[in-house]
Each structure stands twice: as structure tokens, then as C-alpha cells.
Amino acid sequence: MDIQVSRKEKLNDLAFFGGRCLFTEPKSTSSLAKPDFDSFLDYSEQFFKRQHYTNNGFLVKLLEKRLAEFHDTQFCVTFCSGFWGLVLAITSLGLKGKSEIIMPSLTYRRMADIAAWAKLKPHFCEVDPKTLSMNRYTAGECINSETALILAVHPLVNCCDVQGLVSLGLEHGIPVLFDSVESVYESTSIGKVGSFGDAECFSMHASKLLNGFEGGYVTTNNSELAQRLALLRSFGFEGQDNCAVAGGLNAKLNEIHAAMALTNLDEISQLAARNKRRYRQYQSELQAIPGIRLVEFDESFSTSYKNVVVELLDSWPLKRDETVDILNAENVLARAYYSPPLHRKRMSYPHVPASLSETDLLSERFMLLPCGDHVELGDIGEVIRILEFIGSNGVEIASRLEEREAS
Structure with a gap:
């Protein structure tokens, strides 16, 4: 692991608010498999x-x-x-x-x-x-x-x-x-x-x-x-x-x-096995964090366990994009799940206009967490801890963000 600081104890410890970022090297959502x-x-x-x-x-x-x-x-x-x-x-x-x-x-x-x-x-x-x-x-x-x-x-x-x-x-x-x-x-x-x-x-x-x-x-x-x-x-x-x-x-x-x-x-079977170990760690540790739901793989069929996607529930204290911004500042390169949706983008070519209320709602609730061959099991533990900190201090973080926006 390449961690600079393993614990966040107050809001100013968050990199988004001026603290030292958690990881010295970015932890991405890409596979980036490195074979023999x-x-x-x-x-x-x-x-x-x-x-x-x-x-x-x-x-x-x-x-x-x-x-x-x-x-x-x-x-x-x-x-x-x-x-x-x-x-x-x-x-x-x-x-x-x-x-x-x-x-x-x-x-x-x-x-x-x-x-x-x-x-x-x-x-x-x-x-x-x-x-x-x-x-x-x-x-x-x-x-x-x-x-x-x-x-x-x-x-x-x-x-x-x-x-x-x-x-x-x-x-x-x-x-x-x-x-x-x-x-x-x-x-x-x-x-x-x-x-x-x-x-x-x-x-x-x-x-x-x-x-x-x-x-x-x-x-x-x-x-x-x-x-x-x-x-x-x-x-x-x-x-x-x-x-x-x-x-x-x-x-x-x-x-x-x-x-x-x-x-x-x-080596693709070995890669899927490594992905499974990372997924299992997320599956185990995310259960303890209120307001976050892991999108689980259907394990009745063959799967690569490649992507780790979570839903931020109504009880999560921050907006999805705010959460992503705070994580990104820590070199945790979480990503919004397909947001904005395509029908909301400006297009310079012919298309069929659409009103998709379900898609609009879903596009604001999901994000990807770091996975792939550049993410170690210990890194996942640190990602879990930063999510726990964000969840526990969400009201104060939201207030700080509002103050920033107003100033």
C-alpha cells in the first residue's frame, strides 16, 4: 500500500478541505491487468x-x-x-x-x-x-x-x-x-x-x-x-x-x-479470481456502513467480479457527486455511474428526444469504487474507512460544502 495518512479524525483532515490525501498513487476503477x-x-x-x-x-x-x-x-x-x-x-x-x-x-x-x-x-x-x-x-x-x-x-x-x-x-x-x-x-x-x-x-x-x-x-x-x-x-x-x-x-x-x-x-481465470477476492472484501466490509448498498453479482453463473458498484441510499448524508469529489481528492478515483445519462446531454446530431424519469433518478445514485490489479486488499480497507468517516460526518461535511458554495 502507498498510504500517506491512514486515519481521518476531523473534517480538515480530508484532502478536499486541505488535508493530506490518503493515497500517494491513484486507486482507479480500471482493470489494468499486468500479465507475466x-x-x-x-x-x-x-x-x-x-x-x-x-x-x-x-x-x-x-x-x-x-x-x-x-x-x-x-x-x-x-x-x-x-x-x-x-x-x-x-x-x-x-x-x-x-x-x-x-x-x-x-x-x-x-x-x-x-x-x-x-x-x-x-x-x-x-x-x-x-x-x-x-x-x-x-x-x-x-x-x-x-x-x-x-x-x-x-x-x-x-x-x-x-x-x-x-x-x-x-x-x-x-x-x-x-x-x-x-x-x-x-x-x-x-x-x-x-x-x-x-x-x-x-x-x-x-x-x-x-x-x-x-x-x-x-x-x-x-x-x-x-x-x-x-x-x-x-x-x-x-x-x-x-x-x-x-x-x-x-x-x-x-x-x-x-x-x-x-x-x-x-491468465484470465486467475484475474477473475483476484477480482473475486477484492469483491469479497468490499462485500464483507460495506455491510457495516449505513446508507451504502453494494450491487451484487449473480454468482449462479460465471462472472469476472470486475466492477464494484454501490448505490447511495436516501439515508446517505451527501449527494453522490459530492461523495465522488471528496473521494477523488484522496486519490480514491471513484466514478459516477454513467452520469449524466445520454438523453440529458447536448447533441449536435439527430436523435429522438426522450423523457426518462427512471434513468434520471438512477443516474444520481450509483458510483464505482476502486478495483482492478492496482488495488490491494489493504487499500480496500482504507477506502472503507474513508467512507465510514464521510458517512459519520456527513451532516457537518454537507454544511461545510454549503458554506463554500455560498462564499
């Missing part, structure tokens, strides 16, 4: 000896094969980022002549921008307050004659209504694309994440469970879609300078990123 370095070098040596550094090299092909096996799906296509994998999957799957894409508002802050890249209008749906995710009913309310695609986004903890959303798409003849960025390791009652709907999109950003430095991939059981995506990521070329499809770009994954992803894929 020698294994990474072993993989890297394979492409280096072949002198094949990009353009569908040996390691990229190996990674795609192993990811398809990992997700129990027929095809996997990798990309330089999850962003471009999602854009190209949306453009490939969306019904032609239709203009809208259904998605939750309580999700990744740039999700609507991704839809705009694909020239579709975001149509935001409500979420189920119990799961923080869309389901067949909330998505179904948004279906109309202009619906081109349902973008089914998994929440940060557990999965969305997979079976219901797939059935909804089949009933209406609308493609369903899952954004499974936070669900690499998850399973549901109908199988493992990766083979649902028309396709699923994943990220290999360093902050995600499967760290490839940067990158992304799409899994599918549709051979035509897989072939199209593979062409689109490589300028649309098939063979030497033969432009087989329009709309292609350079979105290829390179070999060194594939090497990092393969190394972490080898």
Missing part, C-alpha cells in the same frame, strides 16, 4: 521472427481462434479498438432504409456518438431499476417503423435481459447487437456471453478485463457478417488492391496488441 512479462515476450517473439507486424498476422489469427473458442461462437473478428468494431457492426447489421437505433441512456458516455458515426439516430430507452439495464419491455416501447437495430448493452454488473431482447428482435424482424464490453467472462441461463443475437462487441482496452493495450473484437455465428467485417477493417480490400466492399477503413489489430491480449487471455 516473459509470456508476453514469448508471444511477441513469434511475430518479430516472422517480420509480420500487422495485416492479419499469425498472432491476430491465433487470438481470433481462441476468442471464438472462449465465447463458444463460430467467428471472431478483431479490430484496433472496440469503437470501430461497434461502428462497423452497427453499419453492417442495421436494416437499410431505417433511421433509428434503440439503446439505453444509462450507458457509456460516447455511445450516442457511435450511433451518429453509423448515421443512425439514437432512440433512448428506459432501464429496469433492479438491473440498471434495458429489457424486452423498455426496448419494446421504442420500436417503430424506423427501427434499424436494437443495441443491447450489458450493465457494469451482471447481464441485461439477453433472452428477452433476442426474442424481441426475432418477433419484429429487427437485428440485435450486444455491447458486451463489460461482460467478457459472464454467462447467463441460456449460455455464455459471446454467441447471442446477431453479434456481440467487446473491448480490449487496458481498462477492461481482457487487456490488449488497445483493441476490440466482434463475435458472431453469421459467416457473411464475419467476412464483411474482416474486409471493412482492412480498407475493404479483398486480395491485392481489389476493393470488395465500400465503407472500409484501417481498423486492423496489430501483432503486439494481439500478443498482450493472448498473454492476458492465458
Whole structure:
């Protein structure tokens, strides 16, 4: 641990009010998995000896094969980022002549921008307050004659209504694309994440469970879609300078990123086990703090235990954003859960205006706490203690904050 001061005894001890911050190094909510370095070098040596550094090299092909096996799906296509994998999957799957894409508002802050890249209008749906995710009913309310695609986004903890959303798409003849960025390791009652709907999109950003430095991939059981995506990521070329499809770009994954992803894929079960130990500590110690509820994983299915999300209940003395600011000052890099929601943001592109009262309420109650490979069990104990201090002194802290705002 890298702690400067382990106890806060009065308000002025809080870094937000001028005291010394708790941690010398930031404690983030990102995974930042650091695999065995020698294994990474072993993989890297394979492409280096072949002198094949990009353009569908040996390691990229190996990674795609192993990811398809990992997700129990027929095809996997990798990309330089999850962003471009999602854009190209949306453009490939969306019904032609239709203009809208259904998605939750309580999700990744740039999700609507991704839809705009694909020239579709975001149509935001409500979420189920119990799961923080869309389901067949909330998505179904948004279906109309202009619906081109349902973008089914998994929440940060557990999965969305997979079976219901797939059935909804089949009933209406609308493609369903899952954004499974936070669900690499998850399973549901109908199988493992990766083979649902028309396709699923994943990220290999360093902050995600499967760290490839940067990158992304799409899994599918549709051979035509897989072939199209593979062409689109490589300028649309098939063979030497033969432009087989329009709309292609350079979105290829390179070999060194594939090497990092393969190394972490080898260790992904151990990473999930480390996450579980951190989660268990939070689960045990948060029970003693009034006003905070841990969003628990459904452990009847496989899960990565990656994200630690808590709800601040009505009895918690501070607003969520105030709590986040105080924690951040201590180098506890807590984050608001998808706030503000997308329908509340100003957008410079076409979208369907929405009034989502449930989403508005939920977007002010949840936050992420530090987790991942840079957080030790002892660090979690210190985070718990600072939360206890904030909760116990919340009235005085709120008063001090009001005085600050008024001055």
C-alpha cells in the first residue's frame, strides 16, 4: 500500500478541505491487468521472427481462434479498438432504409456518438431499476417503423435481459447487437456471453478485463457478417488492391496488441479470481456502513467480479457527486455511474428526444469504487474507512460544502 495518512479524525483532515490525501498513487476503477512479462515476450517473439507486424498476422489469427473458442461462437473478428468494431457492426447489421437505433441512456458516455458515426439516430430507452439495464419491455416501447437495430448493452454488473431482447428482435424482424464490453467472462441461463443475437462487441482496452493495450473484437455465428467485417477493417480490400466492399477503413489489430491480449487471455481465470477476492472484501466490509448498498453479482453463473458498484441510499448524508469529489481528492478515483445519462446531454446530431424519469433518478445514485490489479486488499480497507468517516460526518461535511458554495 502507498498510504500517506491512514486515519481521518476531523473534517480538515480530508484532502478536499486541505488535508493530506490518503493515497500517494491513484486507486482507479480500471482493470489494468499486468500479465507475466516473459509470456508476453514469448508471444511477441513469434511475430518479430516472422517480420509480420500487422495485416492479419499469425498472432491476430491465433487470438481470433481462441476468442471464438472462449465465447463458444463460430467467428471472431478483431479490430484496433472496440469503437470501430461497434461502428462497423452497427453499419453492417442495421436494416437499410431505417433511421433509428434503440439503446439505453444509462450507458457509456460516447455511445450516442457511435450511433451518429453509423448515421443512425439514437432512440433512448428506459432501464429496469433492479438491473440498471434495458429489457424486452423498455426496448419494446421504442420500436417503430424506423427501427434499424436494437443495441443491447450489458450493465457494469451482471447481464441485461439477453433472452428477452433476442426474442424481441426475432418477433419484429429487427437485428440485435450486444455491447458486451463489460461482460467478457459472464454467462447467463441460456449460455455464455459471446454467441447471442446477431453479434456481440467487446473491448480490449487496458481498462477492461481482457487487456490488449488497445483493441476490440466482434463475435458472431453469421459467416457473411464475419467476412464483411474482416474486409471493412482492412480498407475493404479483398486480395491485392481489389476493393470488395465500400465503407472500409484501417481498423486492423496489430501483432503486439494481439500478443498482450493472448498473454492476458492465458491468465484470465486467475484475474477473475483476484477480482473475486477484492469483491469479497468490499462485500464483507460495506455491510457495516449505513446508507451504502453494494450491487451484487449473480454468482449462479460465471462472472469476472470486475466492477464494484454501490448505490447511495436516501439515508446517505451527501449527494453522490459530492461523495465522488471528496473521494477523488484522496486519490480514491471513484466514478459516477454513467452520469449524466445520454438523453440529458447536448447533441449536435439527430436523435429522438426522450423523457426518462427512471434513468434520471438512477443516474444520481450509483458510483464505482476502486478495483482492478492496482488495488490491494489493504487499500480496500482504507477506502472503507474513508467512507465510514464521510458517512459519520456527513451532516457537518454537507454544511461545510454549503458554506463554500455560498462564499
